[in-house]
Amino acid sequence: MSRTDPTPRTRWVIKVGSALVTDNGRGLDHARIGDWVRQIVAARGQGVDVVLVSSGSVAEGVRRLGWSQRPTALHQLQAAASVGQMGLVQAYEARFQTFDVRTGQILLTHEDLADRQRYLNARVTLRALLELGVVPVVNENDTIATDEIRFGDNDTLAALVSNLIEADQLVILTDQTGLFDADPREDASAQLIRHAAAEDEALERLCSDAPGVLGSGGMRTKVAAARRAARSGAMTRIASGREPDVLQRIAAGESVGTHLEPSREPLVARKQWIAGQLQVRGRLCLDDGAAEVLREHGRSLLSVGVTRVEGHFRRGEMVACLDPAGREVARGLVNYDAAAASRIAGQPTGHIESLLGYLSEPELIHRDNLVLTDPGLASED
């Protein structure tokens, strides 16, 4: 989406668990899938870009293979995942197609997010898909992930994807109405927790170890996912995927399920995450005026204040901004690749469109994506 779009867009990662997707293992719940898709399409119309993380490949594969229960051997789980994943993506693709919305499949392994180059590739691809208006449908690449390198549960994967795209919100849809002060399967008097700090370590003690028969993480991994998502500024909502219009009600700001909020201001957390995670791919040399508006006023960087562009970077990558004396002023995610940035350097914003033939964003680096250089800033992971 271009910044010329009048509606400011937010990003959500929505994770749906196995029991929900497969109607407790009875088979893909097409009605429910259709209902989430309808709500996602509505949310997109209200300015929410969505990455969907869907579990259910193993549960659906087990059913399709006619097995009476979930196997324990890894190779059998992997075979089931391979069969079930076909059904999952077909179901989403078919539903989104009725709204004329494209989907794209992304299967990730732990290594993809641990290796910096692959992390950046995954990030660029996901962002490209969102910009194209596609809904990425993510799952773990179960068929090739060995035990040692598995995320193991999609709550963790969804939190890492939230970090990857710097999501504003992680929505975890499950078979309970939220996080309770005890496992409601074991304690009928358990009370729903409506609001808590995502970083509160006491929350994990409220969770029983056992997931449902089909799930793999239980509530504990959801609480841990909220803490992880908070590192890049995302708030987390845990809610029931069976509640009518759950996504639309969340989008409307209703208090649904459990709300786990980062303790740091989201923008600050997000900026620190960006500074700690991404490698600097190039440098923008600024004139005195631009260095000052960044340092003193926290404004966006405009092309007119850039005197030289160095390095080979793509749109969305991290570049360092240097003052005329060569001192680093800030780092940020650049809105134009190196070739385009060189062409518009020194030029006012109003000339960008005629110079490049398009206007991607009015700023070279938007202030939300700029972090003033602070040598004390360390990576969070």
Ligand SMILES: Nc1ncnc2c1ncn2[C@@H]1O[C@H](COP(=O)(O)OP(=O)(O)O)[C@@H](O)[C@H]1O
């Ligand atoms: N404190 C708690 N609050 C709510 N649910 C809990 C809690 N502790 C454990 N659980 C269990 O976690 C289950 C959800 O986890 P899981 O089966 O892995 O779901 P999913 O497939 O959606 O990931 C619930 O059905 C519930 O029994």
Ligand SMILES: N[C@@H](CCC(=O)OP(=O)(O)O)C(=O)O
């Ligand atoms: N990749 C696996 C994920 C299993 C999983 O995490 O399940 P859940 O706890 O229901 O989200 C699958 O699709 O079956």
